Amino acid sequence: MSVFSKATSSFVRQMQGDLDGSLIHVSRPHDSQKLVPLAVVVKRNRYWPWQRPKYQPSDFILRDLLQGDAAFDPDVTESPFISYNETSRDDKSGNWKAKADMVQVDVEGEGSSKRKLSFGNLQNQKVTVKRLLEDCRDRKLDMRHILVQQVQKRNEVLAVLKERVLTTTPCGITETQKKQGSCMGVLNLMGMLGTEISVQESFSVNVDRDISLEIPAQTVIAYSLLELEIQKELCLQPETFGGFESDSGTSSPSFDTVDQQRVGNGIDLSRIQPPKRAPLSALNSELQKQEESLCLLAELPVRRCLFEMLFKSLEDRDTLSLQEQALADWCCRAGVLELQPQSMNAPSCALLDLLCLVPAIQSENGSAAECSPPPQLTAVHLLVSAMEALPDETLFQLTLCSPEILQAIDELICQLRGSCQPLPDNSVPAILLEEDGKTWKLLEQLLRSSNVTLERVNDGLRAETGSEEGDLPLVLCLTIRGLSSLCNGDD
Known part of the structure; x- marks a missing residue:
């Protein structure tokens, strides 16, 4: 996991207790440019029931996927969020020994990492969902759009960005890693006269690494989504299961629902x-x-x-x-x-x-x-x-x-x-x-x-x-x- 992804993931974990658990951390700084209000994000269904969904920001916004030329601008409210700073340290050590016949190997290792991040004063931007529902009431999705066809074929879910958390000033992340280890091998042989001969070889490795990442202002570090239920036409509703309507009239659900019960590959994870x-x-x-x-x-x-x-x-x-x-x-x-x-x-x-x-x-x-x-x-x-x-x-x-x-x-x-x-x-x-x-x-x-x-x-x-x-x-x-x-x- 990259330094940036570790930092944003840690931020979201700390915030989940204060929010409704809907925030998604941004994995790559490059994705920040795509995560604008009403940006279209693809939610990938996972293969196994214990896997969490993966989110892939696209290059489109909602109006790119709608029929007609009438444009609309989202109603976005801005408010100060929090000031976030974090320092963490992790120490690890271990060793193991293996012995087979005449060969014995001893391996020892230890490492430590220290991460310091400062996102500074963060800003929260929210799309007014009520206004969005009114703007999209008579709009239909362009089922011929290449992204819509790809998502439907792969049984994935389309969603739009309704909230994002972003930095207001340049900030930074620093991470220091230190690792050291040693390995010793012993080979025991019997000489021609029955004398025991022991051959020993050992080596050690030391690795120090310092990483510093500068994050510019207006970088998105977390966001939340409004999933699209696509029937014969577009359906936008808060807390709606995303997916495409099948021939039976039901939509294909995503792997996690509003009550956090995850389902995948036909298996209810709660079971x-x-x-x-x-x-x-x-x-x-x-x-x-x-x-x-x-x-x-x-x-x-x-x-x-x-x-x-x-x-x-x-x-x-x-x-x-x-x-x-x-x-x-x-x-x-x-x-x-x-x-x-x-x-x-x-x-x-x-x-x-x-x-x-x-x-x-x-x-x-x-x-x-x-x-x-x-x-x-x-x-x-x-x-x-x-x-x-x-x-x-x-x-x-x-x-x-x-x-x-x-x-x-x-x-x-x-x-x-x-x-x-x-x-x-x-x-x-x-x-x-x-x-x-x-x-x-x-x-x-x-x-x-x-x-x-x-x-x-x-x-x-x-x-x-x-x-x-x-x-x-x-x-x-x-x-x-x-x-x-x-x-x-x-x-």
């Missing part, structure tokens, strides 16, 4: 979210359904290469998001790959190139005969989308896990969610109890970062969801199962 302080077994039913797809990962001929590629993506959320989007587009086209290098970086292109080597995927690429993507492609997309849904802290903890530790954690989670009863201590994989408790501490930090707590009781070990609501326990379990499947065996 798979466990209550607070629930045993991990509460997710077992939904996990078993998704794991049927993840099992295919263990059969991929390129699974080890895929594991290394995705494991590296854990360190770069921007790359992870681009890879998820590329896979989502590929799946939505029923497995027909249409490369768009201008919207992807090198790791994303490399991921698609690697998947094209899989015979089951390659055989269907270039043909739209199938109405659904290959199941192997869906399995990879499921894993990457689960990874992308995890918070930064969880992604960092995962980077500290060796393949052996990941497989051990996966085994432990399967046992914990398989029963409501505590897990006996002697059933815990031995590798998790090594290193004087350091590996166990890593496990606890990993689970806690995604709202899962481990508790030792008299007769064993128990895992339950934490005090926060949400789908993080689900996506964490899916991520660990998927990565564990990829590092199972050789290509």
Whole structure:
């Protein structure tokens, strides 16, 4: 995630308690120029139920999409908002050890980041919705407009900007990152006379990075939308579900409604979210359904290469998001790959190139005969989308896990969610109890970062969801199962 996106996202999180939760953070400074009153924004439906909507500002405003030449100007009210300044610091550390036969590897790492941002005095601009409804009462949408046709074909949602928060003076964001790590390898050999020979190699890495970003005045940092319900003609109403009317007379809904109940892929997310302080077994039913797809990962001929590629993506959320989007587009086209290098970086292109080597995927690429993507492609997309849904802290903890530790954690989670009863201590994989408790501490930090707590009781070990609501326990379990499947065996 870019420095700008982190700052605006943090601002929106802080504001959600005071507002109605409708604010959307601006991801890129370039989008600010497009986010004018009544700007048309495309809301992309997501593939999996735990994914939040994505918003793409277009180059059009509402009147560009309406029939007729009669123009109208929005009635916009301006008012001072707040003065916003923030300073945050994050410290992380971890280590792991792997030993196999004659080779032993010890890895340690720690890092810290400090971010300071000052948006200064912010301004709020709101479109008078009542006036907008009157202006659009007899107007019809131009169904031949290229944007309308694209959105309808992809089953997406059109929305218009009704409110925005913008800076009034130049301001800045600074971020300082410090990382250091060390790796030591030991190779033990037996000489010809039975003498033990030990070869040791070690190295360390230190990285310091300072980032400073200057933001000009009149930069939009957050906004809210009014979704369009498109029937036989345009329908603009507050708190209306956006979408296009189908032949049955109903509109295709977006993934989130006004009561924050998210729906996607035909699954009501509220049905798979466990209550607070629930045993991990509460997710077992939904996990078993998704794991049927993840099992295919263990059969991929390129699974080890895929594991290394995705494991590296854990360190770069921007790359992870681009890879998820590329896979989502590929799946939505029923497995027909249409490369768009201008919207992807090198790791994303490399991921698609690697998947094209899989015979089951390659055989269907270039043909739209199938109405659904290959199941192997869906399995990879499921894993990457689960990874992308995890918070930064969880992604960092995962980077500290060796393949052996990941497989051990996966085994432990399967046992914990398989029963409501505590897990006996002697059933815990031995590798998790090594290193004087350091590996166990890593496990606890990993689970806690995604709202899962481990508790030792008299007769064993128990895992339950934490005090926060949400789908993080689900996506964490899916991520660990998927990565564990990829590092199972050789290509």
